[in-house]
Amino acid sequence: MMPPKRPADIYMRFLQLAEALRGLPSLPPLDPLEERILAIVAKASQEEERLSVRDMMGKKELGAPATVHSRLTSMREKGWLILTDTEDARRKQVELTQDALKYFDKLSKCMVKATQQ
Incomplete structure (x- = not known):
């Protein structure tokens, strides 16, 4: 494969690799808000x-608190998030x-691979 002609080509290649990663059956897909x-x-x-x-529900950029709460519940059921006790x-x-951490590891590998091609 020819080297990328400009930095945007590297990013586009990363997006292609990341999209292929999302198709793997390791974890259920997320909607844009969940991402x-x-x-x-x-x-x-x-x-x-x-x-x-409570911190998450208070983030105005994510929308209504009830929406955020339902997405957190969905993400827990899908295996992306856990809730742990505090004091x-x-x-x-x-x-x-x-x-989820393994998913980020794989995304990182996609970034490296995109820059090498």
Whole structure:
């Protein structure tokens, strides 16, 4: 394969590889809002920030709290997120599952592969 002519070609190649990854049966697909939620949880995890269900429901950019809550429930059922206890039994911490972390590992490999082709 010819080397990319411009940086946008690398990004387009990454998108192709990432799309193929989404077709794998490891975890059920996410809708666009769930993908945004996943990115927020991943970023908080990377920065070692605590993120509760209440914190997520308070994020105006994600829409109505009830919508966010239903998506968090859906993502738990699909195997993307888990809720863990905090010192306050009424508050739950939102975290990525091991399968979600593996998904990000695979996405990272797609990025590297896109730059090498």
